[in-house]
Amino acid sequence: MASEFSHRSVLLEECIEALAIQADGIYVDGTAGGGGHSLEIAKRLSGGRLVAIDRDDAAIAAATARLSPFSERATVYRSNFSGLAHVLDDLGIERIDGLLLDLGCSSHQFDVAERGFGYMQDAPLDMRMDRRSEKSAYTVVNTYTEEALKHILFTYGEERFSARIAKNIVASREKKPIETTGELVEIIKASIPAAACREGGHPAKRSFQAIRIEVNGELDAIAPTIKDAVARMNKGGRIAIITFHSLEDRIVKQTFGELASGCTCPRTLPLCVCGKSPKIRLVSKKPILPSEKELAENSRARSAKLRIAEKL
Numbered sequence: 069m070a071s072e073f074s075h076r077s078v079l080l081e082e083c084i085e086a087l088a089i090q091a092d093g094i095y096v097d098g099t100a101g102g103g104g105h106s107l108e109i110a111k112r113l114s115g116g117r118l119v120a121i122d123r124d125d126a127a128i129a130a131a132t133a134r135l136s137p138f139s140e141r142a143t144v145y146r147s148n149f150s151g152l153a154h155v156l157d158d159l160g161i162e163r164i165d166g167l168l169l170d171l172g173c174s175s176h177q178f179d180v181a182e183r184g185f186g187y188m189q190d191a192p193l194d195m196r197m198d199r200r201s202e203k204s205a206y207t208v209v210n211t212y213t214e215e216a217l218k219h220i221l222f223t224y225g226e227e228r229f230s231a232r233i234a235k236n237i238v239a240s241r242e243k244k245p246i247e248t249t250g251e252l253v254e255i256i257k258a259s260i261p262a263a264a265c266r267e268g269g270h271p272a273k274r275s276f277q278a279i280r281i282e283v284n285g286e287l288d289a290i291a292p293t294i295k296d297a298v299a300r301m302n303k304g305g306r307i308a309i310i311t312f313h314s315l316e317d318r319i320v321k322q323t324f325g326e327l328a329s330g331c332t333c334p335r336t337l338p339l340c341v342c343g344k345s346p347k348i349r350l351v352s353k354k355p356i357l358p359s360e361k362e363l364a365e366n367s368r369a370r371s372a373k374l375r376i377a378e379k380l
Contacts, residue, residue, distance in 0.1 A: 077104030078369045079310055082356050083168055084108050086308040086376040092116045093165030093305075096156075098149030098293065101127050103134035105168055110138040118142040119159060121149055123198035148198065150289030153296045165305045167297040171286070172312040172372070173197075185280060187272040190250030195276075195283045205279050209246050214238045224287070224315065225278030233259040233275060249276075277313065287315060291323045298327060298347050301379040306351070312371050317355070324350060324377050351376035 077083075083105055087095065092115040097106040100120035110118045118141060120131050128146055135142040147155050149169060156164065173185060184194030184205055195205040212220070214234045221230035236259045237246065246252055256272045257265060265271045281287060290309075297307055311317040326332075330346035355373035362369050 077101070077108075078170065078172065078366065078372045079356065079358055079362070079374050080104060080108060082374055083170075083308050083310070084112070086351065086356075086374065087166040087168060087306050088304075089113070090116065090165060094161060094163070095119070095166040095168070096121065096152065096164055096297075097168045098152060099168075099170045100131040100144065101170065103127075103131035105170065106131055106142065107134050107138075109166075109168070110135055110142045113138075113141050116141060116165075117161075119155065119161070120144045121147050121152070121155060123148045125199060148289060149293050150285075152293050153300065156300060162300070163302045164297070164300055165302050167301070167305075167307045169290075169293070169308075170310045171290070171316050172310065172368075173280070184249055185276070187249055187253050187270055187276050190248050192248060193246065193252060195280045197284045201283075203283055205249075205252075205283055206245075206247065208279050208282055209237060209252060210241050220282045221275055221278045223278070224281040225274035225276075226314075227274040227278065229260050229264070235259075252276075281315070287319060290316065290319045294320070294323045295327070298379060303379055305379040307348070307377045307379075308374060309376075310372055310374050311355075312373075317373050317375070320375050324348065324375060328377070346380055348377040348379055351378050 087109065089095065089109060089112045091113055093113070094117045095109050097109060097118065097120045100106050100122040103120065106118060106120040118138070120135060120142060122128055122131060123146060128144060132144045135144060143159065145155050145159070182191050184191045193205040193209055196203070208220070217234035217237055218230045221227040221233055227233065233256055236255050240246060240255050246255070253272045256275050260271050294307065301307070309320050311320055327347045328350050330344045331340045331342055332344055333340050333342050355375050358369040358372050
């Protein structure tokens with residue numbers, strides 16, 4: 069039910085300002101969630117259009133309900149944001165004036181135990197943003213090789229005890245499949261030294277992040293989507309992206325940097341021979357962070373960073 073969907077939009081005012089919305093422009097919210105950002109975009113349009121994309125059933129229902137007063141200018145579309153080009157083609161949209169991506173999970177996904185995103189409540193191992201997807205956390209935990217698990221935990225979770233955790237997961241599942249988040253949490257806790265468990269938050273936090281990223285392919289789509297958006301964007305159009313951990317932020321920063329620099333020739337060459345020119349400019353070189361007021365009201369915003377680029 070849409071009414072059950074709870075999610076507080078992070079950096080809301082900053083995102084709306086970043087998009088520099090034109091009343092007759094065409095904007096895409098690639099991660100609609102509960103529709104908080106989308107609603108504020110739609111309010112500012114007259115003659116323009118909003119496409120709100122999400123792959124989560126609950127988010128689709130919530131965004132549709134929230135945007136219903138603006139149905140003549142707002143379209144809710146079920147897709148991963150990685151399908152941006154396909155969505156635009158399907159809707160007959162050639163060019164856009166802005167793209168917003170909020171790369172964090174919604175509060176709803178963490179708060180509803182049965183989704184299996186959280187480590188504080190026992191629930192089936194799931195973690196799928198799109199529940200039509202075949203791959204779930206159960207798949208990753210019970211079928212990936214020990215080496216693959218170690219790689220995922222270390223790369224996506226920056227977990228220094230990844231080898232020990234992967235080894236213990238494999239040993240445990242040989243006796244019986246690991247079916248719940250609670251079972252996985254206990255394996256992780258038993259794999260980490262007691263002293264390390266007492267520092268840096270919940271001991272399962274990094275591993276759960278890593279498995280969630282793997283299940284949903286969260287990092288793979290970021291750079292291609294940015295490039296697709298730039299290719300379809302009108303001059304002066306804006307891209308605003310909120311990230312919540314260093315892996316996402318690094319990809320956004322590097323992709324923006326690549327598109328802003330243009331030339332890819334080695335620095336040893338006296339002249340450019342590649343002929344590539346900058347496609348965007350960075351609106352702010354440093355990311356925008358939540359205000360103290362927002363942090364006081366929403367602790368989940370603490371790690372959020374907003375980066376903005378403008379099409380040249």
